[in-house]
Amino acid sequence: MTFKVRIESSGREFSVQDKETVLAAALRQGITLAYSCRNGACGTCKARIVSGRVDYGSYEDKALSEAEKSAGAVLLCQAVPLTDLVVQAKEINAAKDIPIRIMPCRVMQLQKLAHDVMQVSLKLAEGQRLQFLAGQYIDILLSGNLRRSFSLATAPSTDELLQLHIRHVPDGHFTEQVFSKMKERDLLRFQGPLGTFFLREESDSPAILVAGGTGFAPMKSILEHAFAQGFQRPLHLYWGARARRDLYLDELPRSWAQKYPNFRYTPVLSETRPEDQWTGRQGWVHAALIADYPDLSRHEVYASGPPPMIDALKQAVKVHGLKEDRLYYDSFEFAHIAAKV
Numbered sequence: 420m421t422f423k424v425r426i427e428s429s430g431r432e433f434s435v436q437d438k439e440t441v442l443a444a445a446l447r448q449g450i451t452l453a454y455s456c457r458n459g460a461c462g463t464c465k466a467r468i469v470s471g472r473v474d475y476g477s478y479e480d481k482a483l484s485e486a487e488k489s490a491g492a493v494l495l496c497q498a499v500p501l502t503d504l505v506v507q508a509k510e511i512n513a514a515k516d517i518p519i520r521i522m523p524c525r526v527m528q529l530q531k532l533a534h535d536v537m538q539v540s541l542k543l544a545e546g547q548r549l550q551f552l553a554g555q556y557i558d559i560l561l562s563g564n565l566r567r568s569f570s571l572a573t574a575p576s577t578d579e580l581l582q583l584h585i586r587h588v589p590d591g592h593f594t595e596q597v598f599s600k601m602k603e604r605d606l607l608r609f610q611g612p613l614g615t616f617f618l619r620e621e622s623d624s625p626a627i628l629v630a631g632g633t634g635f636a637p638m639k640s641i642l643e644h645a646f647a648q649g650f651q652r653p654l655h656l657y658w659g660a661r662a663r664r665d666l667y668l669d670e671l672p673r674s675w676a677q678k679y680p681n682f683r684y685t686p687v688l689s690e691t692r693p694e695d696q697w698t699g700r701q702g703w704v705h706a707a708l709i710a711d712y713p714d715l716s717r718h719e720v721y722a723s724g725p726p727p728m729i730d731a732l733k734q735a736v737k738v739h740g741l742k743e744d745r746l747y748y749d750s751f752e753f754a755h756i757a758a759k760v
């Protein structure tokens with residue numbers, strides 16, 4: 420059974436096949452709606468049903484509360500139509516002409532950047548190139564129909580090698596392999612580019628970027644792209660980590676701050692170790708941001724990293740004047756529900 424979905428604001432229509440989610444159907448037909456984790460966990464794809472009925476699928480309460488659901492909200496990455504639908508959803512035009520492809524690649528280099536972070540450099544087949552927006556991610560495709568998401572840490576203009584910063588999750592199905600078994604020249608397959616986390620280039624508002632741990636990866640891509648393009652808008656990166664050893668490329672943003680007058684860098688540590696001899700900012704990264712910017716009404720905030728950091732940040736910026744549509748984030752949710760695209 421096929422159903423029709425209409426996006427109320429633009430009037431664009433697409434069809435959804437049996438058991439297909441609204442998001443998967445939209446992407447398949449070249450319509451990019453706001454989304455991130457595709458696991459029903461982050462809430463980025465939240466939309467409103469104007470008319471029609473859906474099977475809401477599986478999702479976390481923090482991503483869609485009962486109250487929001489009663490008011491018509493739905494997560495498009497999980498929702499499967501039961502009738503034709505009209506929805507209010509955010510269309511993301513910048514990503515609409517970029518095809519999502521499945522591509523083979525070879526592991527060219529494995530470099531440990533910290534005790535639990537591996538930089539994995541991937542090379543595409545001869546003559547192949549991945550078109551993507553700085554900040555987007557890819558899914559590594561594994562046997563058994565499993566997939567794991569990782570942000571691209573390189574800017575689109577330097578796509579000779581695609582780099583990932585992979586944090587070791589103890590006993591994690593994939594990241595355990597990266598740290599124990601993966602070798603240079605191994606072959607992988609990925610699907611991408613995915614997600615709608617990228618710098619809104621049409622805006623000249625000051626942008627605050629908040630990274631937690633390996634959340635630095637998409638920020639590196641975004642910032643290297645912004646510097647290469649000569650963007651002049653103010654850019655302020657906060658990088659939150661436990662201890663000094665977790666700021667695994669600390670020298671890089673420090674060197675950018677010397678070089679680019681529109682860029683500032685504030686590292687923030689939450690669990691310093693005696694050997695750190697840290698004289699910089701301490702505590703939670705979102706608290707440091709709010710202390711520096713109690714009024715966010717003129718800003719955009721971009722955030723990537725662990726779900727607890729994203730959740731705390733979302734709450735904090737709400738009461739400090741940030742407009743709802745000016746918070747962009749990739750929450751590094753793990754793949755507890757098979758992502759559907």
Ligand SMILES: Cc1cc2nc3c(=O)[nH]c(=O)nc-3n(C[C@H](O)[C@H](O)[C@H](O)COP(=O)(O)OP(=O)(O)OC[C@H]3O[C@@H](n4cnc5c(N)ncnc54)[C@H](O)[C@@H]3O)c2cc1C
Pocket residue numbers: 455456556567568569570571584585586587588589590591592593594595614633634636637725726749750751752753754755
């Ligand atoms: C859009 C997106 C982008 C991402 N980008 C990056 C990136 O650039 N770098 C990076 O290091 N990670 C990133 N992640 C997170 C990454 O995908 C997961 O950490 C990874 O899938 C873990 O895979 P695994 O097979 O090793 O662990 P699994 O076998 O899936 O997990 C084993 C168990 O470990 C726990 N666990 C796993 N991951 C996490 C987590 N993130 N937080 C808390 N507990 C966890 C869970 O209890 C889980 O059941 C991203 C996630 C998303 C959704």
